Structure formats: structure tokens, C-alpha cells
Amino acid sequence: MTRRGRLVVTVFLLLLVAGLAAILAPASRAADPPGPVPTAVVRPGDTLWSVAERHRPGSQPFAVIEKIRRLNGLEDYTVHAGQRLILPTER
Numbered sequence: 001m002t003r004r005g006r007l008v009v010t011v012f013l014l015l016l017v018a019g020l021a022a023i024l025a026p027a028s029r030a031a032d033p034p035g036p037v038p039t040a041v042v043r044p045g046d047t048l049w050s051v052a053e054r055h056r057p058g059s060q061p062f063a064v065i066e067k068i069r070r071l072n073g074l075e076d077y078t079v080h081a082g083q084r085l086i087l088p089t090e091r
Contacts, residue, residue, distance in 0.1 A: 038087040042079045051079070055087050064088060 001009075040055050052064035067088035068074070079085065 038089060040085050040087055042081055042083040042085060044081040046079060046081070048074075048077050048079055051085060051087075 038055075040051055042051065048065045048068060049061055052059070052061045052068065056064045065077070068085055069077070071086040071088060
């Protein structure tokens with residue numbers, strides 16, 4: 001094989017490896033386990049409003065309350081001291 005032929009084969013193999021790495025990299029990151037689920041324990045006297053304001057300051061409390069209700073399967077707005085609530089992730 002000529003010097004030019006070896007160069008062409010080498011460049012082709014490098015491009016092939018780079019292409020495979022680009023294709024497989026996102027798939028390997030997608031398989032990573034998610035981080036811990038954010039939770040909060042309801043304190044005495046807490047309401048969904050106070051939990052939402054304490055854990056997501058600067059967010060719209062009504063929107064956060066609805067997400068908390070949906071994530072925890074709450075039918076109303078009542079929470080009890082000691083209850084553990086799953087919190088929405090910030091996005």
C-alpha cells in the first residue's frame with residue numbers, strides 16, 4: 001500500500017471512530033440514573049403555600065403548589081406535620 005493509501009485508510013478509521021463516539025455518547029448519558037428526588041417534610045403549621053415558598057423561592061407559588069399536588073397525588077390542599085412531599089425539580 002502506498003503512503004497516500006495508508007493516510008486515506010488512517011483518516012477514514014479516525015472519522016469512523018469519531019462518528020461512533022458521537023453516536024454512542026448521548027446514549028450512555030441517557031442511561032445514567034437520575035439524581036435523588038427532592039423532598040420536604042411538612043413542619044407543624046405548614047401549608048402548601050409555605051412549603052412552595054420555602055423550597056422554590058422566586059417561583060410562582062400557585063404553579064409550584066399544583067405541581068406538588070400532582071406529584072404527591074393530593075386531592076385537596078391539606079398537608080399534615082411529618083408528611084413527606086415530593087417536590088418538583090427546577091426547570
